Amino acid sequence: MGIGALNSAIYKRGYTTPRMEEVWSERALVGAIFDVEAGLAEAQATLGIVPEQAAQAIREAAQPSDELIEDVSRGKVGNPLVAVLDALRARVSDDARGWIHFGATTQDILDTARALQISRSTDILLDELDQLIGVLANLAEEHATTPMVARTNGQHALPTTLGMRFARWLAELRRDRERLTQMRPRVEIIQFSGAAGTYASLGEDGPRTARALAESLNLGYEPYPWHAAGDVMAEIACTTAIYAQTLGKIAEDLFTMQRTDMGEAHETMDAHSSGSSTMPQKLNPFTTMKASVSARLVAGMASTILTQPPAADERDHRQSEVQRDLIPQIFLATEGAASKLTALFGRLRFNTESLRANLNHEGVLLMSEGIMMALAPRLGQEGAHDLLQEFASEARENGTSLQDFLAERPEVAEKIKGIDISELTQPENYTGLSRELSMEAAQPNK
Numbered sequence: 001m002g003i004g005a006l007n008s009a010i011y012k013r014g015y016t017t018p019r020m021e022e023v024w025s026e027r028a029l030v031g032a033i034f035d036v037e038a039g040l041a042e043a044q045a046t047l048g049i050v051p052e053q054a055a056q057a058i059r060e061a062a063q064p065s066d067e068l069i070e071d072v073s074r075g076k077v078g079n080p081l082v083a084v085l086d087a088l089r090a091r092v093s094d095d096a097r098g099w100i101h102f103g104a105t106t107q108d109i110l111d112t113a114r115a116l117q118i119s120r121s122t123d124i125l126l127d128e129l130d131q132l133i134g135v136l137a138n139l140a141e142e143h144a145t146t147p148m149v150a151r152t153n154g155q156h157a158l159p160t161t162l163g164m165r166f167a168r169w170l171a172e173l174r175r176d177r178e179r180l181t182q183m184r185p186r187v188e189i190i191q192f193s194g195a196a197g198t199y200a201s202l203g204e205d206g207p208r209t210a211r212a213l214a215e216s217l218n219l220g221y222e223p224y225p226w227h228a229a230g231d232v233m234a235e236i237a238c239t240t241a242i243y244a245q246t247l248g249k250i251a252e253d254l255f256t257m258q259r260t261d262m263g264e265a266h267e268t269m270d271a272h273s274s275g276s277s278t279m280p281q282k283l284n285p286f287t288t289m290k291a292s293v294s295a296r297l298v299a300g301m302a303s304t305i306l307t308q309p310p311a312a313d314e315r316d317h318r319q320s321e322v323q324r325d326l327i328p329q330i331f332l333a334t335e336g337a338a339s340k341l342t343a344l345f346g347r348l349r350f351n352t353e354s355l356r357a358n359l360n361h362e363g364v365l366l367m368s369e370g371i372m373m374a375l376a377p378r379l380g381q382e383g384a385h386d387l388l389q390e391f392a393s394e395a396r397e398n399g400t401s402l403q404d405f406l407a408e409r410p411e412v413a414e415k416i417k418g419i420d421i422s423e424l425t426q427p428e429n430y431t432g433l434s435r436e437l438s439m440e441a442a443q444p445n446k
Contacts, residue, residue, distance in 0.1 A: 050099045165253070364395070367426075
């Protein structure tokens with residue numbers, strides 16, 4: 001459940017931050033187990049199952065020690081819960097010792113502790129997502145009218161604005177936030193129904209205890225065991241992976257904008273740490289590269305969770321072992337990508353001259369749709385389309401200007417008399433609702 005023993009590229013190569021690492025550390029795992037065990041005793045005390053003094057003693061003793069953490073990290077304890085129980089029982093009197101872990105089973109405690117870690121991880125994801133949304137909202141407003149070329153299928157398509165690009169990212173991030181928030185009641189739930197999910201050890205006190213425990217831990221209550229179900233961990237993996245793909249999309253777009261032959265964005269960075277050992281001039285966009293790689297790793301890990309065989313019967317540790325290793329790494333990699341992109345925008349500069357140069361690269365050809373729409377009422381949609389398609393071919397092959405092309409077709413020139421062709425060739429005049437949409441996306445209530 002922790003990351004201390006994982007031979008993970010995510011952990012070792014800087015794809016995450018200490019904030020998320022701490023949530024999935026061995027100390028955090030042991031602390032979460034202590035929280036569940038102490039919460040269980042207190043919940044049972046409120047129901048008259050466990051003496052109040054025993055519950056109080058268990059809570060006071062439920063503190064992870066450095067020695068215990070070291071033992072778990074070094075692999076001296078195969079099941080961390082056993083170490084926690086031993087530590088708790090050694091710290092309380094005989095009167096309280098018998099009430100520790102009363103009516104509980106190992107997997108319920110571990111799964112509930114994991115739910116706490118998932119809840120804390122999601123808090124971090126949402127906090128950083130809100131920061132990223134705030135940064136992009138400011139940029140969308142700042143660049144609502146900064147013109148650039150939109151590209152579809154790798155080709156120049158139409159004029160747009162840089163603010164509109166930020167607006168698209170914002171819309172996607174807000175959908176991610178909605179998905180992450182909506183999943184929480186379904187996945188941040190306790191597990192406390194006994195070894196086979198029947199509440200046999202506590203009988204009618206079982207559901208009452210589970211409800212009280214859920215309330216004390218600020219987790220959801222689900223009466224039916226989900227340990228062998230496929231949906232809970234799959235939803236966490238998939239919802240987080242979808243968010244990671246949004247971050248990957250942003251990283252890929254910024255990676256492309258920083259290409260030398262595009263030069264639309266530039267990251268201020270340390271040339272020594274971002275350059276090449278043999279090419280002194282290089283400034284590699286490592287931040288976007290790491291964010292992109294993180295998104296790919298998350299997608300692969302989510303796929304592994306989805307494609308592993310279903311759990312057998314009422315409990316199957318083969319499934320839970322896969323989830324135990326991959327869910328933390330999914331959170332780690334996703335949070336790492338988000339934090340890196342948020343920090344990147346603080347040192348990212350957008351080159352308006354390069355944006356303009358790329359916008360003008362194909363000249364009037366970029367304005368073909370706008371010209372076609374202006375001519376369509378006179379020539380018909382199909383006629384205007386075919387005319388502009390023919391012009392594009394001649395312009396590319398022979399460098400023919402639009403004025404010369406139309407002059408060679410007096411029958412067309414007669415039909416479109418009065419239309420200001422020169423006005424139609426200005427990119428700023430054909431950005432549609434880019435400005436309005438950018439400004440709307442920049443509003444905090446969107």
